[in-house]
Amino acid sequence: MEKVYDPKQIEDDLYQYWLKNDYFRSEVDFTQPRFSIVIPPPNVTGSLHVGHALDLTLQDILTRWQRMLGKNALWVPGTDHAGIGTQIVVERELAKEGKTRQQIGREEFVKRAWEWKEYSHQRIIQQIRKLGLSCDWSRERFTLDEGLSKAVRTAFVRLYKEGLIYKDQYIVNWCPR
Numbered sequence: 001m002e003k004v005y006d007p008k009q010i011e012d013d014l015y016q017y018w019l020k021n022d023y024f025r026s027e028v029d030f031t032q033p034r035f036s037i038v039i040p041p042p043n044v045t046g047s048l049h050v051g052h053a054l055d056l057t058l059q060d061i062l063t064r065w066q067r068m069l070g071k072n073a074l075w076v077p078g079t080d081h082a083g084i085g086t087q088i089v090v091e092r093e094l095a096k097e098g099k100t101r102q103q104i105g106r107e108e109f110v111k112r113a114w115e116w117k118e119y120s121h122q123r124i125i126q127q128i129r130k131l132g133l134s135c136d137w138s139r140e141r142f143t144l145d146e147g148l149s150k151a152v153r154t155a156f157v158r159l160y161k162e163g164l165i166y167k168d169q170y171i172v173n174w175c176p177r
Helices: 011-020 050-068 083-096 101-130 146-161
Strands: 034-038 072-076
Touching: 034 050, 050 072, 083 101
Parallel strands: 034 072
Antiparallel strands: none
8 A cells, every 4th residue: 555645546547437337327216215416507607616626525425425325316417508607708718819709790709609618618527527526427417408498498488477587777796797
């Protein structure tokens, strides 16, 4: 045994072993008690920070504990598109090139936004995996996945028809533009 623990020698291989053997996969089984958590999806505007690591670690502890109790535990990973936040990040990246979204046009801007999403999403997912978290990766989601988008649109229209969503003029506290 080594005098000093070196995580690089063990952790990546061990995590791959867990994934290969589907240790975190949850099957639909209504005869078994169930437990589920959906990761509050981190925004694709950046990378994870220590607050994310703490929150995700607590969720991992809860999920693993429920598995140990014999429950069919599902922990769904994913990321959020963070619409306006992502737009601002992409606009900042364009500004570094001396460009604006108006100059490059809508089509190119949307393309750049999706490229940023992919870059940031991959970085976040890699960070989550590096923590060794026990997510069911076969169910990974993104908030603009078609099924999720349809559910959000359906809920939005219902809430609008009920008068719970309306348009008004007021200051948005995190983005005065």
